Amino acid sequence: MPDAPASALRPLDLGEGVVEISRRLVDVPSVSGDEASLADLIEAALAGAEHLELVRDGDAIVARTGLGRPVRVVIAGHIxxxxxxxxxxxxxxxxDGEEVLWGRGSVDMKAGVAVQLKLAAELVAPAVDVTWIWYDHEEVEASKNGLARLARTRPELLAGDFAVLGEPTAGEVEGGCNGTLRVVLTARGRRAHSARAWMGENAIHALAPALERLAAYEPATIEVDGLAYREGLNAVAIGGGVAGNVIPDLATLTVNYRFAPDKTAAEAEARMRELFPEYELVVDDASEGARPGLDAPIAQEFLRAVDAVARPKYGWTDVARFSALGIPAVNFGPGDPSLAHADDERVPSAQIEHCERALRAWLIGG
Incomplete structure (x- = not known):
């Protein structure tokens, strides 16, 4: 892990501008599994906020107002x-003539986290009760996800009438999300000397039909509750081989299926088994998608308040976890999602400020 810059050691000052807070967050390395330092800074920055009840669970921080409002919203982001x-x-x-914040996590999603932190500290009496959540382990396998851990062990902390994930949407609203399924296909053969290949069965060659199917696959676009979700099916890893003079007896192909939220993960798995019937198939990771949930009145109020038109979210996000709990949820945050994880990850300063203003106006106006 690279050494943290000196600025990462200073306490967070949530009275600074939201762009500067965003830059400070980027300065603190927090690769999945190494979030503790950033979680410590967030906890310390909010510790003096008397209007918030503060709870720490591992490297997840939850801060809640308790004003007795009839509506509670949950606003969350991963660190x-x-x-x-x-x-x-x-x-x-x-x-290109525009001021941007450049650096790892600026898009996904420390600018969104900065917006949430500033508002959490400053909005002492919002029109709705708010639960703010900053959580760990979003960028790795679902079994480690901090929000999922809270859902299992402290479900009362996720209770609400509506949820907003600060994932990058370029300041627009993205409803629901595709589900994601990762499966491993295994082909088996028989070892032999490569000089007498006819005496063996090449397991790597046996993967050719699967690769041909994947290359020919045309992703479907499926409309769900008025939004068009584009699916994807791709090989993402391949493995096999024994030695340079041995016909391999085992080969694997990892396939990622991004499926529209009209189907469950179980239905997506069944589709993969239909498509690859001749292979051993093991599910390596699966996360349900989420329908848009934009028919809920509170979701419509949110769209009007932030003056946005809803679009589909193609990537998976934790809106799916709220959807599974029966809580309508949308994605809304600064940053172009196509720059997430890129080495030139960057977000316009104006977009960070826009998202802060829009969320502030919604929370104040109720």
Missing amino acids: DTVPINGNVPGEIRTV
């Missing part, structure tokens, strides 16, 4: 990032 690649600390740069 971990994918691995750093020479893009920490953060920098304010000018790109």
